[in-house]
Amino acid sequence: MMSQKEMKKYHEKTIAELSTMLQAGEVTSVELTQYFLNRIKAHDGRLNSFITVTEELALAAAKDADAAIKNGTAGPLTGVPIAHKDIFCTQGVRTSCGSKMLDNFISPYDATVVTKMKQAGVVMLGKTNMDEFAMGSSNETSFYGAVKNPWNTDTVPGGSSGGSAAAVAARLAPAATGTDTGGSIRQPASMCGITGIKPTYGRVSRYGMIAFASSLDQAGPMGQSAHDCALLLNAMAGFDEKDSTCLDMEVPDYTAELDKPLKGLRIGLPKEYFGEGLNVDVEKVIRAALDEYKKLGAELVDIELPNSGLSVPVYYVVAPAECSANLSRFDGVRYGYRCENPVDLMDLYTRSRGEGFGAEVKRRIMVGTYALSSGYYDAYYLKSQQLRHKISDDFKNAFEKVDVIMGPTAPDTAFNIGEKSDDPISMYLSDIYTIAVNLAGLPGMSVPAGFVNGKPVGLQIAGNYFKESQLLNVAHQYQLHTDWHRAIPEAFV
Protein backbone atom coordinates (compact mmCIF):
# COMPACT_ATOMS: atom_id res chain seq x y z
CA MET A 1 0.00 0.00 0.00
CA MET A 2 1.21 3.47 -0.85
CA SER A 3 1.67 6.00 1.87
CA GLN A 4 -0.36 9.18 1.65
CA LYS A 5 2.69 11.16 0.69
CA GLU A 6 3.57 8.95 -2.29
CA MET A 7 0.11 9.35 -3.71
CA LYS A 8 0.34 13.13 -3.73
CA LYS A 9 0.39 14.52 -7.21
CA TYR A 10 2.57 17.57 -6.85
CA HIS A 11 2.65 18.08 -10.60
CA GLU A 12 -1.03 19.06 -10.52
CA LYS A 13 -0.14 22.03 -8.33
CA THR A 14 0.71 25.54 -9.42
CA ILE A 15 3.70 27.35 -7.99
CA ALA A 16 1.37 29.46 -5.88
CA GLU A 17 -0.03 26.25 -4.36
CA LEU A 18 3.38 24.59 -3.95
CA SER A 19 4.68 27.71 -2.26
CA THR A 20 1.89 27.55 0.34
CA MET A 21 2.56 23.85 0.93
CA LEU A 22 6.30 24.49 1.36
CA GLN A 23 5.73 27.30 3.84
CA ALA A 24 3.24 25.20 5.79
CA GLY A 25 5.69 22.31 6.00
CA GLU A 26 3.38 19.93 4.10
CA VAL A 27 6.21 19.09 1.74
CA THR A 28 9.93 19.80 1.69
CA SER A 29 11.82 21.25 -1.24
CA VAL A 30 13.96 18.10 -1.37
CA GLU A 31 10.82 15.96 -1.73
CA LEU A 32 9.40 18.24 -4.42
CA THR A 33 12.67 18.43 -6.31
CA GLN A 34 13.10 14.65 -6.22
CA TYR A 35 9.50 14.25 -7.35
CA PHE A 36 10.04 16.39 -10.45
CA LEU A 37 13.47 14.84 -11.16
CA ASN A 38 11.69 11.47 -11.14
CA ARG A 39 9.05 12.75 -13.52
CA ILE A 40 11.73 14.01 -15.89
CA LYS A 41 13.43 10.61 -15.77
CA ALA A 42 10.18 8.77 -16.33
CA HIS A 43 8.71 10.91 -19.10
CA ASP A 44 11.25 13.07 -20.88
CA GLY A 45 12.35 10.20 -23.13
CA ARG A 46 9.12 10.83 -25.03
CA LEU A 47 9.55 14.61 -25.25
CA ASN A 48 13.26 15.53 -25.34
CA SER A 49 12.42 18.75 -23.52
CA PHE A 50 15.64 18.84 -21.44
CA ILE A 51 19.19 19.17 -22.74
CA THR A 52 20.78 18.89 -19.29
CA VAL A 53 19.28 17.73 -15.98
CA THR A 54 21.18 19.08 -12.97
CA GLU A 55 20.14 16.53 -10.36
CA GLU A 56 22.96 17.02 -7.84
CA LEU A 57 22.86 20.81 -7.95
CA ALA A 58 19.08 20.72 -7.67
CA LEU A 59 19.07 18.54 -4.57
CA ALA A 60 21.79 20.64 -2.92
CA ALA A 61 19.82 23.85 -3.65
CA ALA A 62 16.66 22.18 -2.33
CA LYS A 63 18.44 21.34 0.93
CA ASP A 64 19.47 24.99 1.32
CA ALA A 65 15.89 26.05 0.58
CA ASP A 66 14.53 23.74 3.25
CA ALA A 67 16.97 25.24 5.74
CA ALA A 68 15.82 28.74 4.79
CA ILE A 69 12.17 27.77 5.21
CA LYS A 70 12.97 26.29 8.63
CA ASN A 71 14.81 29.35 9.89
CA GLY A 72 12.23 31.79 8.59
CA THR A 73 14.26 33.51 5.86
CA ALA A 74 12.25 32.09 2.96
CA GLY A 75 10.45 34.08 0.29
CA PRO A 76 7.42 33.00 -1.77
CA LEU A 77 9.56 31.12 -4.33
CA THR A 78 11.99 29.47 -1.90
CA GLY A 79 12.25 25.76 -2.62
CA VAL A 80 10.16 25.85 -5.80
CA PRO A 81 11.82 23.86 -8.60
CA ILE A 82 11.84 25.26 -12.14
CA ALA A 83 13.76 24.76 -15.39
CA HIS A 84 15.84 27.33 -17.26
CA LYS A 85 15.92 27.65 -21.03
CA ASP A 86 19.41 26.66 -22.16
CA ILE A 87 20.01 30.20 -23.44
CA PHE A 88 20.71 31.46 -19.89
CA CYS A 89 24.30 31.11 -18.74
CA THR A 90 24.59 28.90 -15.65
CA GLN A 91 27.91 28.84 -13.87
CA GLY A 92 29.56 25.42 -13.96
CA VAL A 93 26.77 23.94 -16.06
CA ARG A 94 26.78 23.44 -19.82
CA THR A 95 24.98 26.29 -21.59
CA SER A 96 24.53 25.07 -25.16
CA CYS A 97 21.90 27.44 -26.63
CA GLY A 98 20.78 24.37 -28.58
CA SER A 99 23.92 24.52 -30.72
CA LYS A 100 26.87 22.28 -31.55
CA MET A 101 28.87 25.50 -31.33
CA LEU A 102 28.34 25.59 -27.54
CA ASP A 103 27.96 21.87 -26.85
CA ASN A 104 31.20 22.00 -24.81
CA PHE A 105 30.56 25.42 -23.24
CA ILE A 106 30.53 25.33 -19.44
CA SER A 107 29.56 28.86 -18.52
CA PRO A 108 32.00 30.64 -16.19
CA TYR A 109 29.22 32.88 -14.83
CA ASP A 110 25.48 33.12 -14.17
CA ALA A 111 23.00 35.18 -16.18
CA THR A 112 21.34 37.88 -14.07
CA VAL A 113 18.00 36.05 -14.40
CA VAL A 114 19.65 32.92 -13.00
CA THR A 115 21.29 34.89 -10.17
CA LYS A 116 17.98 36.51 -9.27
CA MET A 117 16.20 33.17 -9.25
CA LYS A 118 18.91 31.71 -7.02
CA GLN A 119 18.56 34.67 -4.65
CA ALA A 120 14.81 34.02 -4.52
CA GLY A 121 15.55 30.44 -3.42
CA VAL A 122 14.33 28.84 -6.66
CA VAL A 123 15.75 25.38 -7.39
CA MET A 124 17.00 24.71 -10.95
CA LEU A 125 16.02 21.24 -12.24
CA GLY A 126 17.94 21.59 -15.49
CA LYS A 127 18.27 23.33 -18.84
CA THR A 128 15.57 23.03 -21.47
CA ASN A 129 15.85 22.34 -25.17
CA MET A 130 15.37 25.15 -27.68
CA ASP A 131 15.81 26.10 -31.32
CA GLU A 132 19.47 26.71 -32.05
CA PHE A 133 20.37 30.20 -30.78
CA ALA A 134 16.59 30.76 -30.40
CA MET A 135 16.20 30.86 -34.19
CA GLY A 136 13.14 28.86 -35.02
CA SER A 137 9.44 28.43 -34.33
CA SER A 138 9.24 24.66 -33.91
CA ASN A 139 12.24 23.51 -31.85
CA GLU A 140 13.38 21.44 -34.80
CA THR A 141 16.60 23.42 -35.33
CA SER A 142 18.12 22.24 -32.02
CA PHE A 143 21.42 20.36 -32.24
CA TYR A 144 19.92 18.04 -29.59
CA GLY A 145 16.97 17.03 -31.74
CA ALA A 146 13.36 18.11 -31.99
CA VAL A 147 11.17 18.49 -28.92
CA LYS A 148 7.77 16.84 -29.06
CA ASN A 149 4.49 18.42 -28.05
CA PRO A 150 3.04 16.56 -25.03
CA TRP A 151 -0.50 17.04 -26.38
CA ASN A 152 0.39 15.14 -29.55
CA THR A 153 3.90 13.81 -29.92
CA ASP A 154 3.70 13.89 -33.74
CA THR A 155 3.57 17.67 -33.53
CA VAL A 156 6.04 20.42 -32.63
CA PRO A 157 5.83 22.31 -29.33
CA GLY A 158 6.50 25.64 -31.09
CA GLY A 159 9.67 27.60 -30.54
CA SER A 160 12.08 28.77 -29.76
CA SER A 161 11.33 28.12 -26.06
CA GLY A 162 9.76 24.77 -27.03
CA GLY A 163 11.58 22.71 -24.40
CA SER A 164 10.38 25.01 -21.62
CA ALA A 165 6.81 24.94 -22.98
CA ALA A 166 6.73 21.15 -23.38
CA ALA A 167 8.29 20.54 -19.94
CA VAL A 168 5.69 22.77 -18.24
CA ALA A 169 2.78 21.38 -20.29
CA ALA A 170 3.73 17.81 -19.31
CA ARG A 171 4.33 19.05 -15.74
CA LEU A 172 7.92 17.82 -15.71
CA ALA A 173 8.64 21.20 -14.15
CA PRO A 174 6.08 23.46 -12.45
CA ALA A 175 7.41 26.44 -14.47
CA ALA A 176 10.32 27.50 -16.66
CA THR A 177 12.06 30.54 -18.02
CA GLY A 178 11.93 31.49 -21.68
CA THR A 179 13.02 34.23 -24.04
CA ASP A 180 11.04 35.97 -26.75
CA THR A 181 12.58 37.73 -29.76
CA GLY A 182 9.67 37.37 -32.19
CA GLY A 183 7.23 35.21 -30.25
CA SER A 184 9.47 32.57 -28.68
CA ILE A 185 7.64 32.58 -25.32
CA ARG A 186 4.10 33.21 -26.57
CA GLN A 187 3.94 30.92 -29.62
CA PRO A 188 5.16 27.75 -27.81
CA ALA A 189 3.01 28.66 -24.78
CA SER A 190 0.05 28.78 -27.17
CA MET A 191 0.90 25.47 -28.85
CA CYS A 192 1.51 23.67 -25.53
CA GLY A 193 -1.44 25.11 -23.60
CA ILE A 194 0.48 27.04 -20.96
CA THR A 195 0.71 30.68 -19.86
CA GLY A 196 3.69 32.86 -20.77
CA ILE A 197 4.54 36.54 -20.68
CA LYS A 198 7.09 38.55 -22.61
CA PRO A 199 7.69 41.71 -20.59
CA THR A 200 8.38 45.21 -21.94
CA TYR A 201 11.78 45.48 -23.62
CA GLY A 202 14.25 46.47 -20.90
CA ARG A 203 12.18 45.14 -17.98
CA VAL A 204 14.32 42.02 -17.45
CA SER A 205 18.11 42.00 -17.70
CA ARG A 206 19.62 40.40 -20.79
CA TYR A 207 23.00 39.91 -19.12
CA GLY A 208 24.14 36.33 -19.58
CA MET A 209 21.26 35.56 -21.90
CA ILE A 210 22.99 34.51 -25.11
CA ALA A 211 22.20 37.29 -27.58
CA PHE A 212 20.24 36.70 -30.77
CA ALA A 213 18.74 40.08 -31.77
CA SER A 214 19.64 42.49 -29.00
CA SER A 215 17.02 45.15 -29.73
CA LEU A 216 14.23 42.56 -29.51
CA ASP A 217 15.34 39.84 -27.04
CA GLN A 218 13.51 39.76 -23.74
CA ALA A 219 13.22 37.08 -21.05
CA GLY A 220 10.05 36.07 -19.28
CA PRO A 221 8.37 33.31 -17.28
CA MET A 222 6.38 30.37 -18.66
CA GLY A 223 4.03 28.67 -16.23
CA GLN A 224 0.66 27.12 -15.55
CA SER A 225 -1.16 30.32 -14.71
CA ALA A 226 -0.99 34.10 -14.77
CA HIS A 227 -0.62 34.04 -10.99
CA ASP A 228 2.50 31.85 -11.31
CA CYS A 229 3.91 34.12 -14.01
CA ALA A 230 3.38 37.10 -11.69
CA LEU A 231 5.28 35.39 -8.87
CA LEU A 232 8.15 34.51 -11.21
CA LEU A 233 8.28 37.93 -12.86
CA ASN A 234 8.57 39.49 -9.40
CA ALA A 235 11.88 37.66 -9.06
CA MET A 236 13.10 38.14 -12.67
CA ALA A 237 12.41 41.81 -13.34
CA GLY A 238 14.51 44.77 -12.34
CA PHE A 239 17.37 47.06 -13.19
CA ASP A 240 20.80 45.60 -13.88
CA GLU A 241 23.92 47.65 -14.44
CA LYS A 242 25.32 44.87 -16.56
CA ASP A 243 22.70 45.34 -19.30
CA SER A 244 22.95 48.76 -20.90
CA THR A 245 19.37 48.58 -22.24
CA CYS A 246 17.83 47.47 -18.95
CA LEU A 247 15.55 50.19 -17.60
CA ASP A 248 16.07 51.73 -14.20
CA MET A 249 12.48 51.64 -13.00
CA GLU A 250 10.89 50.34 -9.86
CA VAL A 251 9.47 46.82 -10.06
CA PRO A 252 5.89 46.65 -8.80
CA ASP A 253 4.50 43.58 -7.04
CA TYR A 254 2.98 41.84 -10.05
CA THR A 255 0.52 39.94 -7.88
CA ALA A 256 -0.95 43.14 -6.40
CA GLU A 257 -3.45 43.82 -9.21
CA LEU A 258 -4.45 40.24 -9.99
CA ASP A 259 -7.82 40.51 -8.28
CA LYS A 260 -8.94 43.76 -9.87
CA PRO A 261 -12.35 43.35 -11.57
CA LEU A 262 -12.40 43.84 -15.35
CA LYS A 263 -15.55 45.94 -15.54
CA GLY A 264 -15.02 48.71 -18.07
CA LEU A 265 -11.84 47.20 -19.55
CA ARG A 266 -11.54 48.18 -23.21
CA ILE A 267 -10.22 45.34 -25.36
CA GLY A 268 -8.99 46.21 -28.85
CA LEU A 269 -9.43 43.65 -31.63
CA PRO A 270 -7.12 44.40 -34.56
CA LYS A 271 -8.91 43.52 -37.77
CA GLU A 272 -5.55 42.46 -39.23
CA TYR A 273 -5.38 39.61 -36.68
CA PHE A 274 -8.70 38.10 -37.66
CA GLY A 275 -8.30 38.02 -41.41
CA GLU A 276 -6.96 35.71 -44.06
CA GLY A 277 -4.56 33.05 -42.85
CA LEU A 278 -6.27 32.46 -39.51
CA ASN A 279 -7.59 28.93 -39.02
CA VAL A 280 -11.41 29.22 -38.67
CA ASP A 281 -11.55 26.83 -35.72
CA VAL A 282 -8.82 28.76 -33.92
CA GLU A 283 -10.86 31.91 -34.54
CA LYS A 284 -13.93 30.27 -32.95
CA VAL A 285 -11.92 29.49 -29.80
CA ILE A 286 -10.65 33.07 -29.64
CA ARG A 287 -14.16 34.52 -30.17
CA ALA A 288 -15.44 32.31 -27.32
CA ALA A 289 -12.70 33.67 -25.05
CA LEU A 290 -13.68 37.21 -26.02
CA ASP A 291 -17.30 36.41 -25.13
CA GLU A 292 -16.06 35.31 -21.73
CA TYR A 293 -14.39 38.71 -21.32
CA LYS A 294 -17.63 40.44 -22.27
CA LYS A 295 -19.35 38.51 -19.49
CA LEU A 296 -16.67 39.82 -17.12
CA GLY A 297 -17.66 43.37 -18.02
CA ALA A 298 -15.12 44.18 -20.71
CA GLU A 299 -15.95 46.13 -23.83
CA LEU A 300 -14.75 44.94 -27.25
CA VAL A 301 -13.52 47.63 -29.63
CA ASP A 302 -12.51 47.15 -33.27
CA ILE A 303 -9.14 48.68 -34.01
CA GLU A 304 -6.60 48.76 -36.82
CA LEU A 305 -2.86 48.16 -36.89
CA PRO A 306 -2.35 49.16 -40.54
CA ASN A 307 1.37 48.41 -40.73
CA SER A 308 1.28 45.10 -38.88
CA GLY A 309 1.33 43.21 -42.18
CA LEU A 310 4.91 44.35 -42.57
CA SER A 311 6.05 42.91 -39.24
CA VAL A 312 7.42 39.70 -40.69
CA PRO A 313 9.45 41.39 -43.48
CA VAL A 314 10.77 44.00 -41.02
CA TYR A 315 11.66 41.33 -38.49
CA TYR A 316 13.59 39.32 -41.08
CA VAL A 317 15.88 42.28 -41.58
CA VAL A 318 16.29 43.45 -37.98
CA ALA A 319 16.73 40.01 -36.39
CA PRO A 320 19.19 38.55 -38.96
CA ALA A 321 21.18 41.80 -39.10
CA GLU A 322 21.60 41.84 -35.33
CA CYS A 323 22.23 38.09 -35.17
CA SER A 324 24.97 38.31 -37.80
CA ALA A 325 26.73 40.84 -35.60
CA ASN A 326 26.10 39.01 -32.31
CA LEU A 327 27.14 35.62 -33.60
CA SER A 328 30.41 36.92 -35.03
CA ARG A 329 31.83 36.31 -31.54
CA PHE A 330 31.81 32.55 -32.16
CA ASP A 331 35.16 32.22 -33.88
CA GLY A 332 36.57 28.94 -32.55
CA VAL A 333 39.35 30.75 -30.68
CA ARG A 334 38.31 31.52 -27.13
CA TYR A 335 35.51 29.05 -26.35
CA GLY A 336 33.04 26.79 -28.07
CA TYR A 337 33.51 24.52 -31.06
CA ARG A 338 36.77 24.47 -33.02
CA CYS A 339 37.20 22.46 -36.23
CA GLU A 340 39.81 19.67 -36.47
CA ASN A 341 43.25 20.52 -37.85
CA PRO A 342 42.76 24.02 -39.24
CA VAL A 343 45.37 24.81 -41.89
CA ASP A 344 45.31 28.57 -41.32
CA LEU A 345 43.37 31.20 -39.40
CA MET A 346 40.74 31.72 -42.12
CA ASP A 347 40.18 27.97 -42.28
CA LEU A 348 39.80 27.90 -38.50
CA TYR A 349 37.14 30.65 -38.60
CA THR A 350 35.15 29.43 -41.57
CA ARG A 351 35.14 25.73 -40.75
CA SER A 352 34.52 26.19 -37.01
CA ARG A 353 31.52 28.37 -37.88
CA GLY A 354 30.41 26.30 -40.87
CA GLU A 355 30.49 23.07 -38.85
CA GLY A 356 29.37 24.54 -35.51
CA PHE A 357 26.20 26.30 -36.73
CA GLY A 358 23.13 24.57 -38.16
CA ALA A 359 21.39 25.48 -41.42
CA GLU A 360 18.83 27.96 -40.06
CA VAL A 361 21.45 29.88 -38.08
CA LYS A 362 23.68 30.05 -41.16
CA ARG A 363 20.76 31.27 -43.27
CA ARG A 364 20.03 34.08 -40.85
CA ILE A 365 23.67 35.08 -40.48
CA MET A 366 23.90 35.30 -44.27
CA VAL A 367 20.68 37.30 -44.64
CA GLY A 368 21.96 39.70 -42.00
CA THR A 369 25.40 39.92 -43.56
CA TYR A 370 23.81 40.71 -46.91
CA ALA A 371 21.47 43.34 -45.45
CA LEU A 372 24.33 45.09 -43.69
CA SER A 373 26.83 44.81 -46.53
CA SER A 374 28.16 47.86 -48.28
CA GLY A 375 25.55 49.59 -50.44
CA TYR A 376 22.55 47.75 -48.98
CA TYR A 377 22.30 49.27 -45.51
CA ASP A 378 19.77 51.99 -46.42
CA ALA A 379 17.58 49.68 -48.47
CA TYR A 380 17.29 47.09 -45.72
CA TYR A 381 18.33 47.95 -42.18
CA LEU A 382 17.48 51.66 -42.26
CA LYS A 383 14.19 50.96 -44.02
CA SER A 384 13.29 48.31 -41.46
CA GLN A 385 14.01 50.64 -38.54
CA GLN A 386 11.80 53.32 -40.11
CA LEU A 387 8.98 50.82 -40.53
CA ARG A 388 9.52 49.73 -36.96
CA HIS A 389 8.67 53.27 -35.97
CA LYS A 390 5.45 53.13 -37.99
CA ILE A 391 4.48 49.76 -36.48
CA SER A 392 5.16 51.14 -33.04
CA ASP A 393 3.06 54.27 -33.80
CA ASP A 394 0.13 52.02 -34.77
CA PHE A 395 0.17 50.60 -31.25
CA LYS A 396 0.55 54.05 -29.73
CA ASN A 397 -2.61 55.17 -31.55
CA ALA A 398 -4.45 52.00 -30.56
CA PHE A 399 -3.63 52.40 -26.88
CA GLU A 400 -5.30 55.82 -26.91
CA LYS A 401 -8.57 53.99 -27.52
CA VAL A 402 -8.13 50.69 -25.68
CA ASP A 403 -6.44 49.23 -22.59
CA VAL A 404 -5.27 45.92 -24.03
CA ILE A 405 -5.22 44.27 -27.45
CA MET A 406 -6.37 40.68 -27.98
CA GLY A 407 -6.25 38.14 -30.75
CA PRO A 408 -4.88 34.71 -31.53
CA THR A 409 -1.26 34.07 -30.51
CA ALA A 410 -0.66 31.99 -33.63
CA PRO A 411 -2.66 31.50 -36.82
CA ASP A 412 -2.93 27.75 -36.28
CA THR A 413 -2.42 24.97 -33.74
CA ALA A 414 0.79 22.91 -33.53
CA PHE A 415 1.89 21.56 -36.92
CA ASN A 416 3.51 18.17 -37.56
CA ILE A 417 7.21 17.63 -37.02
CA GLY A 418 8.91 17.97 -40.40
CA GLU A 419 5.93 19.71 -42.02
CA LYS A 420 7.58 23.11 -42.39
CA SER A 421 11.26 22.37 -41.82
CA ASP A 422 12.15 22.64 -45.52
CA ASP A 423 10.21 25.85 -46.02
CA PRO A 424 11.66 28.71 -43.94
CA ILE A 425 9.08 31.26 -45.09
CA SER A 426 6.06 29.21 -44.03
CA MET A 427 7.81 28.61 -40.68
CA TYR A 428 8.37 32.36 -40.28
CA LEU A 429 4.68 33.07 -40.83
CA SER A 430 3.72 31.12 -37.71
CA ASP A 431 4.93 34.18 -35.75
CA ILE A 432 2.86 36.62 -37.79
CA TYR A 433 0.77 37.80 -34.79
CA THR A 434 3.55 37.91 -32.21
CA ILE A 435 6.38 39.75 -34.00
CA ALA A 436 4.86 43.26 -34.04
CA VAL A 437 4.82 43.30 -30.23
CA ASN A 438 8.60 42.70 -30.17
CA LEU A 439 9.26 45.31 -32.83
CA ALA A 440 7.40 47.88 -30.71
CA GLY A 441 9.01 46.64 -27.46
CA LEU A 442 5.63 46.06 -25.82
CA PRO A 443 4.66 43.40 -23.28
CA GLY A 444 2.60 40.45 -24.52
CA MET A 445 1.14 37.24 -23.15
CA SER A 446 -0.34 33.98 -24.30
CA VAL A 447 -3.09 32.35 -22.27
CA PRO A 448 -4.67 28.91 -22.91
CA ALA A 449 -8.15 29.47 -24.36
CA GLY A 450 -9.30 26.07 -25.56
CA PHE A 451 -8.57 23.28 -28.02
CA VAL A 452 -9.00 22.41 -31.68
CA ASN A 453 -8.82 18.65 -32.36
CA GLY A 454 -7.13 18.11 -29.01
CA LYS A 455 -4.47 20.74 -29.67
CA PRO A 456 -4.23 23.85 -27.49
CA VAL A 457 -5.05 27.37 -28.71
CA GLY A 458 -3.57 30.47 -27.08
CA LEU A 459 -5.16 33.89 -26.69
CA GLN A 460 -2.68 36.70 -27.10
CA ILE A 461 -2.97 39.76 -24.85
CA ALA A 462 -0.74 42.75 -25.59
CA GLY A 463 -0.53 45.84 -23.43
CA ASN A 464 1.07 49.24 -23.28
CA TYR A 465 4.63 49.73 -22.02
CA PHE A 466 5.17 48.49 -18.45
CA LYS A 467 1.58 47.27 -18.16
CA GLU A 468 2.63 43.75 -17.17
CA SER A 469 0.50 44.00 -14.01
CA GLN A 470 -2.54 44.78 -16.11
CA LEU A 471 -1.88 41.91 -18.55
CA LEU A 472 -1.46 39.48 -15.67
CA ASN A 473 -4.65 40.80 -14.06
CA VAL A 474 -6.60 40.42 -17.32
CA ALA A 475 -5.27 36.87 -17.77
CA HIS A 476 -5.85 35.91 -14.12
CA GLN A 477 -9.49 37.01 -14.14
CA TYR A 478 -10.09 34.83 -17.21
CA GLN A 479 -8.38 31.90 -15.49
CA LEU A 480 -10.63 32.30 -12.43
CA HIS A 481 -13.59 31.65 -14.73
CA THR A 482 -12.13 29.00 -17.05
CA ASP A 483 -10.01 25.92 -16.52
CA TRP A 484 -8.19 25.53 -19.85
CA HIS A 485 -4.93 26.31 -18.06
CA ARG A 486 -5.54 23.41 -15.66
CA ALA A 487 -5.68 20.78 -18.42
CA ILE A 488 -2.82 18.26 -18.47
CA PRO A 489 -2.12 16.09 -21.54
CA GLU A 490 -3.52 12.61 -20.98
CA ALA A 491 -0.20 10.84 -21.47
CA PHE A 492 1.31 12.85 -18.60
CA VAL A 493 -1.44 12.91 -15.95
Next chain:
Amino acid sequence: MSLDADAVKKIAYLARLKIDEADVPVYANNLSNIIDLVEQMNAVNTDGVVPMSHPLDAVQRLRDDVVTEINQREIFQAIAPKTEDGLYLVPQVIE
Protein backbone atom coordinates in the same frame (compact mmCIF):
# COMPACT_ATOMS: atom_id res chain seq x y z
CA MET B 1 15.63 39.66 -56.02
CA SER B 2 17.43 36.48 -56.86
CA LEU B 3 20.86 35.67 -55.47
CA ASP B 4 23.10 33.47 -57.62
CA ALA B 5 25.75 31.00 -56.50
CA ASP B 6 28.54 33.59 -56.65
CA ALA B 7 26.57 36.01 -54.47
CA VAL B 8 25.94 33.27 -51.90
CA LYS B 9 29.65 32.39 -51.84
CA LYS B 10 30.58 36.02 -51.40
CA ILE B 11 28.12 36.47 -48.51
CA ALA B 12 29.35 33.24 -46.89
CA TYR B 13 32.92 34.52 -47.17
CA LEU B 14 31.96 37.86 -45.58
CA ALA B 15 30.20 35.97 -42.78
CA ARG B 16 33.18 33.62 -42.37
CA LEU B 17 31.04 30.56 -42.97
CA LYS B 18 32.29 27.54 -44.86
CA ILE B 19 29.43 26.29 -47.03
CA ASP B 20 29.64 22.97 -48.89
CA GLU B 21 29.59 23.44 -52.66
CA ALA B 22 26.64 21.04 -52.86
CA ASP B 23 24.58 23.22 -50.50
CA VAL B 24 25.10 26.48 -52.39
CA PRO B 25 22.02 26.12 -54.67
CA VAL B 26 19.78 25.42 -51.64
CA TYR B 27 21.10 28.49 -49.83
CA ALA B 28 20.71 30.57 -53.01
CA ASN B 29 17.08 29.53 -53.23
CA ASN B 30 16.32 30.03 -49.50
CA LEU B 31 18.09 33.38 -49.28
CA SER B 32 16.41 34.67 -52.44
CA ASN B 33 13.00 33.77 -51.00
CA ILE B 34 13.80 35.54 -47.75
CA ILE B 35 15.03 38.65 -49.59
CA ASP B 36 11.79 38.60 -51.62
CA LEU B 37 9.80 38.49 -48.39
CA VAL B 38 11.84 41.32 -46.94
CA GLU B 39 11.35 43.48 -50.02
CA GLN B 40 7.63 43.71 -49.27
CA MET B 41 8.85 46.60 -47.12
CA ASN B 42 9.21 48.66 -50.28
CA ALA B 43 5.43 48.88 -50.56
CA VAL B 44 5.40 51.55 -47.87
CA ASN B 45 6.87 55.00 -48.28
CA THR B 46 9.08 55.87 -45.32
CA ASP B 47 10.45 59.22 -46.52
CA GLY B 48 11.13 61.37 -43.48
CA VAL B 49 10.32 58.65 -40.93
CA VAL B 50 12.84 58.62 -38.10
CA PRO B 51 14.43 55.19 -37.70
CA MET B 52 13.65 53.62 -34.32
CA SER B 53 16.70 52.95 -32.21
CA HIS B 54 15.04 52.04 -28.91
CA PRO B 55 11.34 51.41 -28.28
CA LEU B 56 11.31 53.78 -25.31
CA ASP B 57 13.75 56.32 -26.74
CA ALA B 58 16.15 55.45 -23.95
CA VAL B 59 19.63 56.88 -24.25
CA GLN B 60 22.91 55.19 -23.50
CA ARG B 61 23.64 55.17 -19.80
CA LEU B 62 27.06 56.42 -18.77
CA ARG B 63 29.12 55.33 -15.79
CA ASP B 64 32.31 56.49 -14.14
CA ASP B 65 35.43 55.42 -15.99
CA VAL B 66 36.71 53.06 -13.32
CA VAL B 67 37.85 49.44 -13.42
CA THR B 68 34.94 47.14 -12.65
CA GLU B 69 36.26 43.82 -13.94
CA ILE B 70 38.75 41.64 -12.19
CA ASN B 71 41.24 39.41 -13.98
CA GLN B 72 39.67 35.98 -14.53
CA ARG B 73 42.05 34.68 -17.16
CA GLU B 74 42.39 31.17 -15.70
CA ILE B 75 38.64 30.73 -15.47
CA PHE B 76 38.01 31.95 -19.01
CA GLN B 77 40.89 30.03 -20.56
CA ALA B 78 39.81 26.80 -18.87
CA ILE B 79 37.07 26.51 -21.54
CA ALA B 80 39.23 27.57 -24.52
CA PRO B 81 39.99 25.08 -27.29
CA LYS B 82 43.77 25.61 -27.07
CA THR B 83 45.92 27.79 -24.80
CA GLU B 84 49.53 27.97 -23.70
CA ASP B 85 51.17 30.19 -21.06
CA GLY B 86 48.00 32.26 -20.75
CA LEU B 87 47.69 32.81 -24.52
CA TYR B 88 45.06 31.56 -26.95
CA LEU B 89 46.61 29.43 -29.67
CA VAL B 90 45.61 29.63 -33.34
CA PRO B 91 47.34 28.35 -36.50
CA GLN B 92 50.47 30.32 -37.39
CA VAL B 93 49.55 33.64 -39.01
CA ILE B 94 52.98 35.23 -39.63
CA GLU B 95 55.66 33.24 -41.41
